[in-house]
Amino acid sequence: MAVINPKKIIREWLGIHDNAADPEFFVGTSPQAFRDRPRYNLQETIEDSLTAWRENPIARRIVSITTQYVIGKGIHFKAEQESDDRFLHQFWNHPLNRMDIRIHEWSDELCRSGNLFILLSSDPSGMSYVRAVPASQIQEIKSRDNDLEQPISFGILQPFSINQVPDSCSYGIRHFPAADRLDPTLEPAMLHFTVNRPVGAQWGEPDLSPLLRWISRYSNWLEDRARLNRYRNSFLFVVKARFGNEAQRLQRQQQLNAIPPAPGSILVTGEQEDWSVLSPQLESADANTDGLAMKKMIAAGAGIPLHFLAEPESENKTSAESAGESTYRHFEQRQKYFLWLISDLLQHTLARRAQIDPQINPDCSIQVTGDDISAADNLVLSEAGSKIGELMLQLTDREMISDEEALRIIYRFMGENKSIKAIG
Template structure:
């Protein structure tokens, strides 16, 4: 009776406890459940442990491998080049931009080099923004490896809500929280939202490159070539060790000794005063001297090293002559192989300029709360040096020739002004708003009834008369 009474009284509690323990056991053993409740639950992203390993390996390769360091430097040297400039046509907005850009605690002219390196090395940037009571915003970058989780909107991965750092034992308890799977999370940062921003609170902005569709995290540019960098370094080290031991040798002395003590005495005598290279050694017929050297041969070593380096070059998007490997001595081949590389650098430069522009616009929006004269709708121009100066020369020649050809069509009335401008700027390599240019041209007033041919514009010298004067 007592047993039946206890069963009826505590059966629900016992079942709940059993179910809880079973769930805990399944949570440990079931990989599918782990993926659902861990920070790498998005199938297009790497698992958290894999992403951390790649980031650590990329940083280590950048530190100790000259090829990895050079690949990262090449991206920064072409993308940032001699530096970036930022401006706005609105006077007061431009004044704040220059103050923000050159502020001692921001130091953006120097910081952009570090950020471009980090973007290449880690594949993403996490920039925190804090604003003081005067409206000045300060930027700091958090290493990507210190980020644990990105929380997004339920139906849109691009709408990031919160970003969590990894748990730090030095953090206070209020800065830690439990994630969906019960894991501890560190400090929570609010993702920047221009429509619901509070300038008094710090926010974080996330930028990523090499990100697959449906993923949250970017990929390091070094990720595909880490194993090949390691193999090339191991191959090169083996070659250096092999060449070192290949040059080593020892002397063997053959003689007849009456006992072991006599042999050891002769060996000690020779070790105390070994013969120098080029010296003359006189011996009697009782001794025979020979030289032993390792017969180490490695066939097709150069081809193996070149094959490994080609994998590194292909993975990084650089031709071999960018990586100190003049595979071809012809200038034409070298210039042709640089074309795809310049395209890659141009795409990265476009993204990096947009990144800086987005940060500047966020800083201006926050400044607007403290200075009503700031114009947040005024366009911000961020410019950088061209990727290749040779491209400018070729584009200038192409634009000159196409303008000369199409000017005659325009004078004959076969094309309109919009088509003429489209063709001219297309061959000049510039993407512009044709209708905006036409409107600005009408506003500025026309100086000629028809476009001028190159022959009508003088020979291009500084002393030539300008028809527009």
């Protein structure tokens, strides 16, 4: 009976065969989670997404739409304790943080790379400062042996000078510990947030990752169509005549090339010559169908309707609103995650400040809120609140329901989550 070796089966499934060349091939590679992309492929995908965002209007539009809905008019927060709230607003508005501007960059980075690495540092007074580190600089993520979701340290590729020689530098890996709210220090530490991360992986993936191939194909197709349209008005004259020999034909061709007919001029020829024009046949109707098919693939992968990409097609207002429903759900999920990201960051800054200031409560509750995803929801909720308010008023007048219960139902229909005691 043959003995089954699980490790050997896994290595064969991964394409790793036991031979003398394999150890040399994997020298210098960093360990990774079982379901992460290979390191070289992950970096290539992140760089391709950044290039597409820089050069392709559709890619940039997809990223900007996500940020516009997730951030909206801004993010607001309120700490339960007054001293904590005062410090958090000082941190938020500090000239070296400028969080109202920085959060837009962070949202864009989450879309482009699927990862957001935030380096958190503090001065002796406990004031914290944040800087986002490009995902391409992160060389390795060390986590606990029994849990990939508990990072221990991050290796960042950083330049350093060689023997203090000007304009001469090399690169090395500097390790930063993962930030820990339960054991905070004032030393620099790293926070890592991800989107589109498969279960069992450490790295997230860009929103643009499944779209890159189709965005490239659409760009190439559009460039070809633009080039053809550029020469659409270019044409060639074809002159048919009877020539006695090849020399006469070449002589006539040289005469016409020397003095070609000017546009708009009148050309008079004899019966022995027959003039015609050759022009490109673009078949624009078929090309429009091909371009629309590729654009639909891009829109489907991005989770947005076509009219978000300046392609109204045959949609009316009703179909456009219904098509945007699933898109709003996606933006709501991303906004919920981003608000949690901000809340977690604020909790870390409180934990660091608490090491210096005893008035700070690191376990203070922080409520973080964002802008409404869709303005149409406000109209629907206001109408629902107005109608249910009239009904609740009739029920309370007849003493069929208590005032507290009526308020709870009204706020529920208005989409608000308020404490009845706080209202009273």
